[in-house]
Amino acid sequence: xxxxxxxxxxxxxxxxxxxxxxxxxxxxxxxxxxxxxxxxxxxxxxxxxxxxxxxxxxxxxxxxxxxxxxxxxxxxxxxxxxxxxxxxxxxxxxxxxxxxxxxxxxxxxxxxxxxxxxxxxxxxxxxxxxxxxxxxxxxxxxxxxxxxxxxxxxxxxxxxxxxxxxxxxxxxxxxxxxxxxxxxxxxxxxxxxxxxxxxxxxxxxxxxxxxxxxxxxxxxxxxxxxxxxxxxxxxxxxxxxxxxxxxxxxxxxxxxxxxxxxxxxxxxxxxxxxxxxxxxxxxxxxxxxxxxxxxxxxxxxxxxxxxxxxxxxxxxxxxxxxx
Numbered sequence: 001x002x003x004x005x006x007x008x009x010x011x012x013x014x015x016x017x018x019x020x021x022x023x024x025x026x027x028x029x030x031x032x033x034x035x036x037x038x039x040x041x042x043x044x045x046x047x048x049x050x051x052x053x054x055x056x057x058x059x060x061x062x063x064x065x066x067x068x069x070x071x072x073x074x075x076x077x078x079x080x081x082x083x084x085x086x087x088x089x090x091x092x093x094x095x096x097x098x099x100x101x102x103x104x105x106x107x108x109x110x111x112x113x114x115x116x117x118x119x120x121x122x123x124x125x126x127x128x129x130x131x132x133x134x135x136x137x138x139x140x141x142x143x144x145x146x147x148x149x150x151x152x153x154x155x156x157x158x159x160x161x162x163x164x165x166x167x168x169x170x171x172x173x174x175x176x177x178x179x180x181x182x183x184x185x186x187x188x189x190x191x192x193x194x195x196x197x198x199x200x201x202x203x204x205x206x207x208x209x210x211x212x213x214x215x216x217x218x219x220x221x222x223x224x225x226x227x228x229x230x231x232x233x234x235x236x237x238x239x240x241x242x243x244x245x246x247x248x249x250x251x252x253x254x255x256x257x258x259x260x261x262x263x264x265x266x267x268x269x270x271x272x273x274x275x276x277x278x279x280x281x282x283x284x285x286x287x288x289x290x291x292x293x294x295x296x297x298x299x300x301x302x303x304x305x306x307x308x309x310x311x312x313x314x315x316x317x318x319x320x321x322x323x
Contacts, residue, residue: 008310012303019299020075023292024068030286035060060084060288071292080293085285090293093278098297100176101274103186104194105259111198112205113252119202120209120248121241127214135206142203148265151196155269158192176273193270197263201255208251212244249312257305261298 035054055061059070074080080090123135162168179186216222217240225235264276275294282290 107194112201116205
């Protein structure tokens with residue numbers, strides 16, 4: 001087991017380096033120059049000298065291999081440089097938004113897990129009954145319903161409800177407040193986007209839980225346990241559910257990694273200044289340094305999430321052995 005963990009850690013190094021190479025050079029292949037965009041706003045678009053000075057200040061006049069090594073070294077030392085567009089520290093820009101996006105992702109994951117696993121289990125046990133049909137309708141509706149549209153419905157519902165009860169319509173807080181500063185203000189702002197995102201998230205996990213558990217319940221060892229006279233609850237919890245959690249864990253883990261940078265529209269609906277919004281702004285402004293840093297951050301989150309999932313497999317399924 002320990003050798004496997006060490007191998008997985010060593011394999012992450014070339015994976016991250018490969019991702020850095022792809023991200024860096026693909027971004028440079030995209031048409032557009034941040035200096036030309038800057039000069040266009042100041043009326044110096046046609047001044048080659050001004051554009052040259054801007055490129056020197058930003059370091060984009062250097063050969064690509066020097067820029068690449070500077071990028072890799074900065075990522076390793078957590079010194080991502082400065083934004084080409086705003087001139088602010090990228091580490092600070094991302095740090096301000098990472099906390100918000102991470103909390104939304106964790107809350108949405110917890111919401112989805114609490115909903116999906118019980119519903120998926122009940123649906124599999126009560127296959128082809130009215131309970132199964134209700135759960136399947138619930139999950140299909142969640143898959144078909146975009147989270148940002150559900151967020152709009154939540155906001156409208158809260159506005160109408162609070163208007164009728166208190167006479168003053170509820171509005172989500174504009175400024176993000178860390179949970180350790182004011183837990184009530186923090187949760188009042190993030191619980192609704194987490195629920196809107198978690199519902200769609202739970203719909204996918206519910207379908208996966210049902211499908212995986214139905215497959216496991218048909219296995220020979222489950223039939224043997226039933227033939228021995230074990231209680232059905234014990235069979236489900238001890239023998240079937242843990243083995244059925246392998247694909248469910250993969251889905252939950254990958255969805256969590258996706259949420260770290262994929263909630264662009266949901267953040268706009270709830271007025272959240274997260275990583276997704278920063279991602280879009282950096283692409284629109286041709287801000288290579290911020291964009292490549294965000295892409296690398298998401299890539300590292302995916303790699304670490306896959307690593308954790310692989311380790312969880314051994315705990316969920318004792319039959320798994322690592323060479």
